[in-house]
Amino acid sequence: MQLSIVIPLLNEQESLNELHDWIAQVMQSNHFSYEIIFIDDGSTDGSWETIESLSDANANIKGIRFFKNYGKSQALHAGFKEAGGDVVITMDADLQDNPEEIPELYHLITKERFDLISGWKKKRYDSVMTKNVPSKLFNWAARRTSGVKLHDFNCGLKAFRSDVVKNIEVAGDMHRYIPVLAKNAGFSKIGEKVVQHQARKYGKTKFGAERFINGFLDLVTIWFVSKFGKSPMHLFGALGVLMFIVGLGFSIYLGIDKLFVNPTGRLITARPQFYLALTAMIIGTQFFLAGFLGEILVRSRRSGANYSIKEKVNIP
Structure with missing residues (x-):
């Protein structure tokens, strides 16, 4: 099979038939062997019934239905797991992605030997203040x-x-950073192609302004995981040792000062340096323990995203 087209969706019933017909026309005109995998991420509008109907009419259609809304990352993870094509294409179900781009994307992977090609919506039809500007900053x-x-x-x-797609784990909200996950997994030939962006035809976006806040928080997470995910002790252990040494240094200074320099002066506990030393040593110990526990978790971590599938169609 040449192509697996993975499409996560949430309440996109109105667009599914049109999207299927458009993709099928592109596949047939280019003589591709293909499958389309729709992942219903807990829709409540009849999207699953439409997917079942499409699967009955076209053996190339597969569907996965979640018990509830788990998020786009989990939907992509499930689709990647089932995909059997040599090239995997991801696209949204809202008709804002143009299936006519698929043949060139396929050839960039197969002929130019790219590991990953990411679309670039250079001209967007979204709201400037709620999507375009925050997206550029992000x-x-x-x-x-x-x-x-x-x-x-x-x-x-x-x-x-x-x-x-078989060697990366897309969980949480990390679908935004699939190119970074691929790079971290050793796939370095990552390219970009300008693609056509279209105005939404049906319904409304499922993502609000909070996705940009979550996106920046996820960015911090993936930066940390990229640099210290395999060995968190390198960060937390170093910070812990540094803080402990600072606290120990204050303690030694206070001890020497009290024993040899000013034995009749104030009590050690009456001096602010005592509390600085105590706080630094406690924080240092906690950092060190956090690094140690992180190392244990890394070695015992189980792979795989967390989701429950309710139904499948046309998937053995």
């Missing part, structure tokens, strides 16, 4: 912290070699 921060030079990290239209 992408700038992501480039600076990750070292991955992409203009649009959060574009839903991406293409991957199959072994890329």
